[in-house]
Amino acid sequence: METKINQRTVALSEALETIKCNQNQLIKQEKLAFLGRLTAGFCHQFKNPLYQLKYGLATVNDMLNESQTKIKAQENQEEILDLVKSLQEPVGKLEMIFKLILLSPSQQKITFVEVSPNEFVEAILNSVIKYHSSPLLASQIKTCFSSELDQIKKIPHTLEIPLFNIIENALDVLDEAKKKKSNFVPNLAIKTEKKFNCWWVSIKDNGLGIDPSIENHLFEPFVTTKPETKCIGLGLYISQEVINKIGGEIIFKPLEKGVSFTLCIPCQKR
Missing domain, CATH: 3.30.565.10 (Histidine kinase-like ATPase, C-terminal domain)
Known part of the structure; x- marks a missing residue:
């Protein structure tokens, strides 16, 4: 009877260790999944305002390069100012996203x-x-x-x-x-x-x-x-x-x- 009890205790201990190992493995997987979703989510959040900034600045740069003469510069001035003002929107969005990340x-x-x-x-x-x-x-x-x-x-x-x-x-x-x-x-x-x-x-x-x-x-x-x-x-x-x-x-x-x-x-x- 004592031998059987000892064997049963050993079996239960091994089963407990196996459960603990599986639990730790699940926790690691959950953490990795959480990190993956978090990273993917923030990438989506950053993508649109960053693209807006990228192409907005590229457009402004092209217009400035095209302004070879004073006349051309005056023609483009209002359009350039409007483009620069429109870039305030993605900047504001990025600012709020950073606040969420750092908070x-x-x-x-x-x-x-x-x-x-x-x-x-x-x-x-x-x-x-x-x-x-x-x-x-x-x-x-x-x-x-x-x-x-x-x-x-x-x-x-x-x-x-x-x-x-x-x-x-x-x-x-x-x-x-x-x-x-x-x-x-x-x-x-x-x-x-x-x-x-x-x-x-x-x-x-x-x-x-x-x-x-x-x-x-x-x-x-x-x-x-x-x-x-x-x-x-x-x-x-x-x-x-x-x-x-x-x-x-x-x-x-x-x-x-x-x-x-x-x-x-x-x-x-x-």
Whole structure:
């Protein structure tokens, strides 16, 4: 009996070691797969703005080389200036991508800017509209800013990441809905309000909504409703990390038409 028990113990130990080895192997494979998806995703993100910069600068260079005479230079001046201005869009996109890559909430030190919440939100909205390839008309964007949030407060600088990401996602969804529905009238509503010791900003769109099958996974890494060539699904994941680090919360709510994201941000003392 003792011999059988010893044999059984040895067999179990060997089986346990085998399981551990297989587990370690799976972890390594998962890490490699994660790294591969991350690398591929960032490559897709960088590709379009880099190509825009490359061919834009090449065009400007060719036009400058062709400007042999003063007359030719004057003719091309306005066109060159327009081209240079158009390069601001890919530069802005690359800047936001770099912020997402470099952002590590666990080790980032929180810095603050002193501005009113309403001005902060409006600045982010204007920035998204400026860099988005198909912005809405002013009449299709409705803002309702609480007068209680006109006063200057200390606002975490990294809050621009979730705000920019969620507003940009809303514009993408509305743009997609316009392509799929001929009579579709896009609407984006942004509202700020003060509740207790927090200030809230809600972003609502009347777009195509989100598939219920992924609603509970929205804030997980690499979860996205967009094609892989357009997005890597890290925006909402990092946005939630940012909000959690400053003690806030992101609330997602599906609507009858579209969706709503609400950011709850604790008020900081000046």
